[in-house]
Amino acid sequence: MKPTLPLCAIAAALCLLSLDAPALAAAAAPIAKAAASAPVTRRHELQTNIVDGKMVFVDAKGQVNPVLTANTGDTIELVLKSGEGAEHDLVIPELNVASAKFSTGSGKITVRFKVTKAGSFTYYCSIPGHRQIGMEGKLQVSGPTLADAGAAAAPATSTGGDASSAALALYTPAPSPMRGPDPAAVSVAANPAQVPAAIGARAPQLLKYRMETVELPGKLDDGTTFTYWTFNRQVPGPMLRARVGDTVELTLFNASDSKMIHSIDLHAVTGGHGGGQHTQVAPGQEKNITFKALNPGLYVYHCATPLVPQHIAAGMYGMILVEPEGGLSKVDREYYVMQGEMYTGRPHGAPVHQEANLEKMANELPDYYVFNGEVGALSKTHKLQAKVGETVRIYFGVGGPNKISSFHIIGEIFDKVYSEGSISSPKHDVQTTLVAPGGATIVELKVQHPGSYLLVDHALSRAGKGAVGVLEVTGEPVPGVFHAGAHQ
Secondary structure, three states: OOOOOOHHHHHHHHHHHOOOHHHHHHHHHHHHHHHHHOOOEEEEEEEEEEEOOEEEEEEOOOOEOOOEEEEOOOEEEEEEEEOOOOOEOOEEHHHOEEOOOEOOOOOOEEEEEEOOOOEEEEEEOOOOOOOOOOOEEEEEEEOOOOOOOOOOOOOOEEEOOOOOHHHHOOOOOOOOOOOOOOOOOEOOEOOOOOOOOOOOOOOOOEEEEEEEEEEEEEEEEOOEEEEEEEEOOEEOOOOEEEEOOOEEEEEEEEOOOOOOOEOOEEOOOOOHHHHHHHOOEOOOOEEEEEEEOOOOEEEEEEOOOOOHHHHHHOOOEEEEEEEOOOOOOOOOEEEEEEEEEEOEOOOOOOOOEEOEOHHHHHOOOOOEEEEOOOOOOEOOOOOEEEEOOOEEEEEEEEEEOOOOEEEEEEOOOEEEEEHHHOOOOOEEEEOEEEEOOOOEEEEEEEOOOOEEEEEEEOOHHHHHHOOEEEEEEEOOOOOOOOOOOOOO
């Protein structure tokens, strides 16, 4: 038996056959248009990575910061993963979209949202500095704006991590809930006496240094803690020492539990942004640079990952001394001191775990000024020591990121000052010396009377915010130098 068509199908076919070609096309157009504009779910996988020294989003095809497309009414599903391990998010403020933060620890997360208006919208990572270093792309939406769209798209939903409504803030997140001091906090204050041995007279050679960037809770003040970003778990980072003509191989390793990418820019380096261009290191990875020490002097180094001032204010600075041929003159004691400022969300001295406040940082309104990373670092945790008759040399620098220091020791005069870290032409008999952020100086003094001498920034209001250290001098006073009371 031959197959037969249902009567309704035959009728439909006869109806279509009765239409001419233009009428047929006109009849089919609404159907095709409806099919083309039918809302769909568009799924995109984006993984973060470092490409050509920049932080970027990469899609499944390897496209960097791809242009995403959609039609109004579509649902977009973004699957996000940290390819290099650092912490990121993705926001589209114009569409009220903010993902949770994601990193190696969170694994993949997904954010879903419906687009209800047409236009070109920017997606980016809102972690401070990440957009500036390359993490942004475009979402192109075609079609008519839906009647119920209002001012924004349907709110996004995010899975796979803690929701991050604060991600919509580009610089300073909304204040997190106040919490008490971190019980795991340790002292990050670098011991000022940990100065590498003098090099003296020798031929140039190859030096190898290895440093680790570590994020950890530290003691900022009595009863106050802060999450520091450090070189080698200390502030400032370790003092490096070379002589002019040496070749230095530096390895920078970023701890596997870091949330941020870190790097190093040494002001003693010629080329490669001081090393910052080639040392953008993701968590759990390491990179190397090799440079020649061309100029003698005392030079600052610091992290050069955006936002650079945030990384510096969190503790990522230190110094490298490049000795001249033949070395420096011999002294009895050498010390390593650096000043920095810190910007916190809660008032100075609050018994809490402090969070960084980037708005204060941008406005240059520090809550703390510190020597060697914390309040009391050079008066309680450590003190500089000397005996009467000894000559003391202090390698002093300013990490900043913003403020000049007027370095002074109350009750002493600098016999010799190598201004701006330049060894070639020292000054003599100096009371207070200016040190720029990212700058350094070397001071020398012969101590002639016992007592506690205070290291300060002579912008003296800063002493009340933490910038005080102590040089403790013991021994018998030199006759005639000083005594209390009338002349005898």
